Amino acid sequence: MERSREDEVRERLADIAGDDPGPGERALLGRLVRSFLEKxxxxxxxxxxxxxxxxxxxxxxxxxxxxxxATNIGADSLARVFAEIEHAARDGVVPDPDLMLGRIACEQALVYPVLEKIAAEG
Known part of the structure; x- marks a missing residue:
């Protein structure tokens, strides 16, 4: 069974700050997520x-x-698309731009709302 985008992100952030982060850790996680969303x-x-x-x-x-x-914040599904591009390029192949950018846009549309929700919690 595939994990939800929110489960992916929350599991990674729990790895960073623990299951019950204090105010300082929550603020740090919020900054980390906001930085990703900005960059x-x-x-x-x-x-x-x-x-x-x-x-x-x-x-x-x-x-x-x-x-x-993307991996650092738990956006694993998005990270997998970047990994596919990386591996193709390592083999000297440039993947189809429209296909890959479409997949990235779909993943962003799924994970950005989760990240915005989590950032607002911090």
């Missing part, structure tokens, strides 16, 4: 340019960084 769209815009530009080396590095930031 991820620009990172994806840059990824789009790299997908359309066709440079596998730079694409791999950027997809790897995006995967890491």
């Amino acid at each position: 991820n769209p620009a990172g994806v815009d840059q990824l789009a340019e790299l997908l359309r530009g066709g440079d596998p080396g730079m694409l791999r590095e950027h997809a790897h960084a995006l995967k890491g930031s």
Whole structure:
């Protein structure tokens, strides 16, 4: 059974701060999540340019960084899309930009509301 986007994120944040975080930990988690929400769209815009530009080396590095930031906050489903791009680029293949950007947009539409809800809790 697939975990929900909220379960993915909450499990990761519990790994970071424990099951019963205090006010300081909740504030830190809120800042972490807000930072991701602020920076991820620009990172994806840059990824789009790299997908359309066709440079596998730079694409791999950027997809790897995006995967890491998504993994850090528990956006595992989004991280898996970045990982697919990273692995394809490592093999010298630039995936179809429209397909990959569409998948990213779908994942963002599912996980961003969860992240906004969690950020508001902190």
